[in-house]
Structure formats: structure tokens, C-alpha cells
Amino acid sequence: GEDVEQSLFLSVREGDSSVINCTYTDSSSTYLYWYKQEPGAGLQLLTYIFSNMDMKQDQRLTVLLNKKDKHLSLRIADTQTGDSAIYFCAERRAGSARQLTFGSGTQLTVLP
Amino acid sequence: DGGITQSPKYLFRKEGQNVTLSCEQNLNHDAMYWYRQDPGQGLRLIYYSQIVNDFQKGDIAEGYSVSREKKESFPLTVTSAQKNPTAFYLCASSITAPDEKLFFGSGTQLSVL
Numbered sequence: 001g002e003d004v005e006q007s008l009f010l011s012v013r014e015g016d017s018s019v020i021n022c023t024y025t026d027s028s029s030t031y032l033y034w035y036k037q038e039p040g041a042g043l044q045l046l047t048y049i050f051s052n053m054d055m056k057q058d059q060r061l062t063v064l065l066n067k068k069d070k071h072l073s074l075r076i077a078d079t080q081t082g083d084s085a086i087y088f089c090a091e092r093r094a095g096s097a098r099q100l101t102f103g104s105g106t107q108l109t110v111l112p
Numbered sequence: 113d114g115g116i117t118q119s120p121k122y123l124f125r126k127e128g129q130n131v132t133l134s135c136e137q138n139l140n141h142d143a144m145y146w147y148r149q150d151p152g153q154g155l156r157l158i159y160y161s162q163i164v165n166d167f168q169k170g171d172i173a174e175g176y177s178v179s180r181e182k183k184e185s186f187p188l189t190v191t192s193a194q195k196n197p198t199a200f201y202l203c204a205s206s207i208t209a210p211d212e213k214l215f216f217g218s219g220t221q222l223s224v225l
Contacts, residue, residue, distance in 0.1 A: 008152065031211050042116075042202055042216030043155075050211070088154065092212055100214065102154040 004091055004103035011109045018076040020106045022089035025070060029091040032065060033100065034074045037086045046074070046087075076108075084110045115139065118203050118217035124225050125190065125197060133188045133220045135203035141215070142208050144186035148172060149200040149219075158201075161186055162208065190222060198223050 004024045012018045024032070030051050035043040049056045049063045049072075056063045062075040072089055086107050090100040116137045125131045135144065143162045147155040157170030161180040175194025180186055186205075190197045200221050204214040 004154070033213075035214075040219070040221075042118075042218045043204075043214070044216070045213055048211065048213065100212070104152065104154040 003101050004089060006087075006089060006103040006106045008104065009107050009109070011111060012079050013111050014079060014081060016079055018074075018079045018083065018108055018110075020074045020076075020087050020089075020108065022072040022074075022103055023070055024072065024089075024091045024101075026091060026093050026101075027067075027070065028094040029070075030094050031092040032063075032072050033090040033092070034061075034063065035088045035090060035102075037088065037105070039085075043088060079108075079110050081110045081112065084108055116203060116205055116215055116217035118201075118220050120220060121218070123220055123222045125222060126225050128192045130189055130191050131222065133190070133201055133203075133222070135186045135188065135217060136184055137186075137203075137205045137215075137217075138184060139205055139215060140183070141205035142183070143206045144180070145204045145206075145214070146170075146176075146178065146186070146188045147202045147204065149202060155202065158188065 006022050033048040034046045036046050037043045047058050060077045064073045086105040088102050088105045090102045119134045145160040146158040156172050158176050159178040161167035164183050167180050177189045200219050202219050203217040206214050
């Protein structure tokens with residue numbers, strides 16, 4: 001099964017907040033990331049958080065990390081149609097030289 | 113402009129044919145990676161390379177091969193042994209650092225004729 005899990009779909013109205021959730025299983029994770037993928041394109045790093053932090057805010061983006069529950073979320077304030085994309089969470093495990101483990105992605109659809 | 117360039121954007125493979133996907137970066141990154149993306153699934157690691165002339169298998173290396181003769185280049189060959197090659201292939205690179213941020217190319221869509 002997946003080591004990093006996300007729900008597949010999320011729809012929100014333009015102007016509302018979006019919250020995309022992710023759970024992971026490896027307690028040794030050091031960094032956790034959120035990437036955005038637009039149709040037919042590569043992934044773009046949105047933000048990331050170190051595992052000893054609870055929260056990180058960057059303009060409209062807020063990342064919350066609950067290390068006890070191994071739960072990561074991405075909140076997008078004032079969601080716009082340009083935010084429609086697939087959002088991937090990913091974890092980097094301590095001592096791993098082989099990069100990241102990705103979730104299956106959440107398709108965010110912003111409705112007018 | 114610094115970045116990662118993948119080519120071609122679209123590629124078609126005939127039965128029994130090997131095809132090579134190109135990945136070039138001018139970011140001076142040490143590490144490079146190849147991922148496969150199937151619809152509704154996350155990215156799966158095919159191969160990665162941390163330094164020139166060295167590379168390691170990822171989770172789904174069977175039917176693929178790579179080389180890393182130059183720091184800037186990490187081509188992926190999809191061989192005829194890969195029986196289900198239709199997918200979106202993504203190349204990425206990173207510097208060697210604790211926060212290991214990956215930078216991605218724009219991808220190659222491979223389809224079988």
C-alpha cells in the first residue's frame with residue numbers, strides 16, 4: 001500500500017479556502033513537501049516544512065504538521081481558478097539518499 | 113535561464129523498439145532522477161544518480177536503463193523488455209542538501225503504437 005496517502009479529489013468555490021490533507025507512515029521523515037502539477041507539466045515545489053515545525057505560512061499557503069498523528073495539510077486561502085491542479089505531498093526520510101516518497105496526488109477543482 | 117529540459121514532449125514506441133528520453137539540466141545539480149507517472153497514481157522512482165558515472169535502481173527499474181556520463185545529462189532508455197511503457201515520464205534534479213528540493217522538467221508522454 002501507499003506510504004503516503006491523499007484523497008483523490010477536492011472541489012471548492014472560488015474565493016473559499018481549500019484544505020488538502022495527507023498522511024504518512026514513516027516517523028523518521030525529516031522534511032515534508034507540497035508540489036503542484038498543472039496539466040501536461042512537471043511538478044513545481046510550492047512549500048515545504050521541517051519536521052520539528054508545526055506550521056509554516058507563505059502568503060496564501062499554510063502548512064500544518066501534526067507529527068504525532070503523521071498528518072500534513074495544505075491550506076490555500078482565497079482559492080482562485082488558477083489554483084486548479086493536482087497537489088502532491090511528499091516526505092523525505094532520515095538517512096535516505098534516494099529522494100522523496102510521493103502521495104498519489106489530490107486533484108483540486110476550483111468552481112466559479 | 114536555468115532549468116531542466118526534457119525532450120521530446122511526446123514519443124511513440126513501436127513493439128520491440130527501444131526509445132530514449134532526454135533530460136538535460138543547467139542548474140549544476142549533482143543528483144538527477146527519473147520518475148514514472150500513471151493516471152491517479154503518485155510518482156514512482158525508476159532510477160537515480162547522485163554523481164557522474166554512478167546510478168542506482170529505484171522501485172521500478174525493470175525494463176529501463178540509464179547513463180550518467182556528464183553532470184548535465186541523464187538519459188533514460190525504455191527497452192523492449194518494458195511491457196507497459198505508456199506513461200508520463202518526469203526527470204528531476206537536486207543539490208545534495210538536507211532539504212533536498214527537487215526541480216522537475218516538463219515531462220515526456222510516451223505511448224505505444
